[in-house]
Amino acid sequence: MEIVDKLLNHSRLALSKAITAVENEYDDAVKIMTEIYPHTGNAYVIGITGPPGAGKSTLTDKLAKEYRKRGKTVGIVAIDPTSPYSGGAILGDRIRMMDLTADEGIFVRSMATRGSLGGLSQKAGDAVKLMDAFGMDVIIVETVGVGQSEVDIVKTADTTMVVVIPGMGDDIQAIKAGILEIGDLFTINKADREGTDKLNIEIEMMLELNPEHVGWRPPINRTIASKGEGIEAVVDSIEAHKAYLIESGKLNDIRKARIKNEVTAMLNDHVNRYIDKNVIQTDEFDNLVVKMQSREIEPYSVVDDIVGKVLK
Ligand SMILES: Nc1nc2c(ncn2[C@@H]2O[C@H](COP(=O)(O)OP(=O)(O)OP(=O)(O)O)[C@@H](O)[C@H]2O)c(=O)[nH]1
Ligand SMILES: [Mg+2]
Structure with a gap:
């Protein structure tokens, strides 16, 4: 083509x-x-997630610049949830990342969820592949860590960074349950604010209690993204994690799991669409529902029958 x-x-x-x-x-x-x-599989994929307004886009912008300094080209996929959490995110991201686009070695793309998250993770994955084939060395995917789908998107990254900010109060409890355990590294952004030390201790304690990362202890970095402070250390941590994944052979496992997830999602999607079109949206199925409602037949054999027919 x-x-x-x-x-x-x-x-x-x-x-x-x-x-x-x-x-x-x-x-x-x-x-x-x-x-x-066939032209994909060369880029290193970094997922960045965290609560709304944590400074993910500011940080992404600064990380991209640091990677450029180190001679790498960078693709950025920013997922903008059109959720009540961050209404004007698209415009905000575009403005904050505007000065990046003058650089030929950087490509920024925002993808909106348009109200439904269905298929978004597949689309984001495809955007990553396109940037990969284009030849970007590093691809950063930014999503707000508010829902499962957003978390799923960054989970497919090679290295996942969770951004947190001090002063979230009880929010840290809610976030803990969802996104903290997926972090390969943590960045406390807005470290110019009060509560940074306390948050650092909280994360350390959580890592203590939840030693899921065998062989790799997630480092905790502090940044003031808006001033570009602490950025080099974050990139160093990402590179250290990458080196760890390569040496331990885990990068291979992660990428294998990613392909498996992607193909599973594609298969499920196809099968769902097929069943919807050829089974659910038929008069025959409507009739079956009426018969189930009057208890003439029961759903278990109906499902068995349908599966038998579909799989043939
Ligand atoms: N004080 C302080 N403000 C910061 C820092 N980093 C970013 N900000 C500000 O925080 C606000 C939100 O930053 P963004 O980069 O848009 O945050 P985000 O996490 O991408 O936001 P969403 O994508 O909408 O969830 C902006 O006004 C930034 O200028 C920091 O280190 N310290
Ligand atoms: Mg953002």
Whole structure:
């Protein structure tokens, strides 16, 4: 495909159009992804998550600049949840990351959830692959850690960084349950605020109680992203985690698991669509429902029958 050839030849316009095709499920999206796939698997993927307004975008911007200094090209996928948590996120991200786009070695793309998270994680994954095929060395995926789907997106990263801020009060309890355990590293941003030491201790205690990370102790860094302070140490930590994953062979496992998850999601999606179209949306199924309601038949054999037919 022409668009794929152009993308592989570093056309930013082609990359942008390809992501749009994936995002909007245009007819040629699957074909693009099929042709792109052999050219993926080279980029290092970093997931960044944390509560709304923690400074994730500011941090992403600064991390990207630091990677540029180290000679790496950077792709950024910013997931904007159009949730009540951060209404104007899209515009905000665009403005904060504007000065990045002048650099040819950086490509920023915001993806909106448009009210439904369905398929978003697949689309974000496809955007990552497109940037990967384009030749970006590092790809940063930013999502707000508010829902399962957002968390799922960053979980597929090679290195996952959780951003927290002091002064969240009891919020830390809620966050603890959800996103803290997925962090390979922690960044306390807004370290210019009161409560930074306390938060540091809280995270350390949590890591103590929850030693899920065998062989790797997640480092806790402090940053003031808005002033660009502490950024080098964060990149050093990411690179240390990468080195650990490579040496331990875990990077291989992570990427294998990612492919398995992706294909499982694709399969489920296909099967669901097939069943919806060919089973659920039929008069025959309506009739079955009426018979189940009057207890003429029961659902267990109905499901067995349908599965038997579908799998044939
Ligand atoms: N005081 C202080 N403010 C900061 C720091 N880093 C970022 N901010 C500010 O915090 C606000 C939110 O920053 P963002 O980078 O948009 O945060 P975010 O986590 O991407 O926000 P959402 O994507 O909307 O969840 C902005 O006004 C930043 O300027 C910091 O280290 N200290
Ligand atoms: Mg943001």
